[in-house]
Amino acid sequence: MENHFIAVIGTGYVGLVTGTCFAEMGYSVLCVDIDEAKVAKMRKGIMPIFEPGLNVLFDRNRKNGRLQFTTDLEKAVRESTFIFLALPTPPGADGAADLSYVLGVAKQIGPFFNGYKLIINKSTVPVGTADMVREVIEQQGKRVGIDFDVVSNPEFLREGVAVDDFLKPERVVIGTSSPQAGEMMKQLYEPFVRNGNPILIMDERSSEMTKYAANAFLATKITFMNEIANLCERVGANVDAIRVGIGSDSRIGKQFLYAGIGYGGSCFPKDVQALAQTSEQFGYRFKILEAVLNVNEQQQLALLPPMRSYLGGSFQGKRVAIWGLAFKANTDDVREASAHAMIRQLLAGGASVRVFDPEAIETTRAVFGNQITYATDLYDALEGGDVLAVCTEWNAFRKPNWEVVKGKLRFPAIFDGRNLYAPRQMEELGFFYHSIGRPYRKGE
Numbered sequence: 001m002e003n004h005f006i007a008v009i010g011t012g013y014v015g016l017v018t019g020t021c022f023a024e025m026g027y028s029v030l031c032v033d034i035d036e037a038k039v040a041k042m043r044k045g046i047m048p049i050f051e052p053g054l055n056v057l058f059d060r061n062r063k064n065g066r067l068q069f070t071t072d073l074e075k076a077v078r079e080s081t082f083i084f085l086a087l088p089t090p091p092g093a094d095g096a097a098d099l100s101y102v103l104g105v106a107k108q109i110g111p112f113f114n115g116y117k118l119i120i121n122k123s124t125v126p127v128g129t130a131d132m133v134r135e136v137i138e139q140q141g142k143r144v145g146i147d148f149d150v151v152s153n154p155e156f157l158r159e160g161v162a163v164d165d166f167l168k169p170e171r172v173v174i175g176t177s178s179p180q181a182g183e184m185m186k187q188l189y190e191p192f193v194r195n196g197n198p199i200l201i202m203d204e205r206s207s208e209m210t211k212y213a214a215n216a217f218l219a220t221k222i223t224f225m226n227e228i229a230n231l232c233e234r235v236g237a238n239v240d241a242i243r244v245g246i247g248s249d250s251r252i253g254k255q256f257l258y259a260g261i262g263y264g265g266s267c268f269p270k271d272v273q274a275l276a277q278t279s280e281q282f283g284y285r286f287k288i289l290e291a292v293l294n295v296n297e298q299q300q301l302a303l304l305p306p307m308r309s310y311l312g313g314s315f316q317g318k319r320v321a322i323w324g325l326a327f328k329a330n331t332d333d334v335r336e337a338s339a340h341a342m343i344r345q346l347l348a349g350g351a352s353v354r355v356f357d358p359e360a361i362e363t364t365r366a367v368f369g370n371q372i373t374y375a376t377d378l379y380d381a382l383e384g385g386d387v388l389a390v391c392t393e394w395n396a397f398r399k400p401n402w403e404v405v406k407g408k409l410r411f412p413a414i415f416d417g418r419n420l421y422a423p424r425q426m427e428e429l430g431f432f433y434h435s436i437g438r439p440y441r442k443g444e
């Protein structure tokens, strides 16, 4: 029997990158997904997601046989020692992480154990989940430490640069109280940290909390800067200057200081919510997180009030062109995207919307269907439009032909949610230009 050393259960943004990168390092990997159509596609060599650089590794390792795909969970569990769970943990109705996918798979796998297995949780899960997974498997008569161990191994990759992040992680966090499991995990990851970056071994709960603390901190940093931007608009300061001014302080750092129309994506929104929910469960009010959630919800819609007033106080019958649908550049992921939040409000206000994104048209069509129209390129998106809103910082939007833009829009007005253009230049070109935290005064 062929020995697939690693199984990855759940082949989405995290699972597919995890499986592919382990295969790239020479391991034999069997990826499992419940979605038959997705597995059939991957077997034919079709990537189910857009992630820069992944297709080269995917093709290479699929062709050399180290990366395989199946819907057969039993086969994957039997043939592997390392079993990664890269399953969804979406927010439940109360904001807490929905653990039904993780615990559902945990319930299924025990009966298939035919030797020692390491169950490694890569999904972002609340504190205590490793213990819950262990208990679920124990209930199936399996012995901890002999038949299996459960390890927390949160993933820190960023969509858009996921391959690089996975192959050269700044740190690998491993949560386990089993010395044997810790040693096995260290050896597994050793090829990824030849540059000397650390593999940090800690207890399961601390590891689970590390992931939430990281995402909540980053979401807070962005949100703080968005609040500074909102204040800049009122006091007449420029958030770009402030970003450079504070970012050069090494205690603050340069990253995650770009003001805009809020954060989105499949991680920050749900992880901040889940951490706030965990706090509540444990009787602690995490006030900063509540503020972050509130501010971001407003910030995602920050372009709408100035746009509405520009359009005479109502969206009824107005036509809005949108550039950018993905929650950030270099991905097709539209989960919790600011553009989507805006589109919902525009439609509710009676506007019609025409959109373009280099990668996220199909993922958006799956959400909005024929409620909006889809353009073939950035200029096509402007056809019949009154004004333009920019919602994602794709490079393709940075240097458009402004004469063409002006010629197509009914009003020369641009609402830039990602601060891609220089206010002075836009004014010189004759546009009404609104960005985030950069009020423009003539002569500046």
Ligand SMILES: NC(=O)c1ccc[n+]([C@@H]2O[C@H](COP(=O)([O-])OP(=O)(O)OC[C@H]3O[C@@H](n4cnc5c(N)ncnc54)[C@H](O)[C@@H]3O)[C@@H](O)[C@H]2O)c1
Residues within 6 Å of the ligand: 009, 010, 011, 012, 013, 014, 015, 032, 033, 034, 035, 038, 086, 087, 088, 089, 101, 104, 105, 122, 123, 124, 125, 155, 156, 157, 158, 159, 266, 267
């Ligand atoms: N996307 C990111 O950037 C990122 C980064 C770090 C951590 N995470 C975390 O990783 C986890 C996975 O996120 P994702 O973005 O890859 O999710 P995803 O929705 O892209 O992928 C999940 C996959 O699991 C499959 N699946 C669902 N139930 C299954 C089952 N019973 N058996 C087998 N497969 C099943 C789905 O079909 C899907 O392909 C989440 O907890 C997320 O918070 C995500």
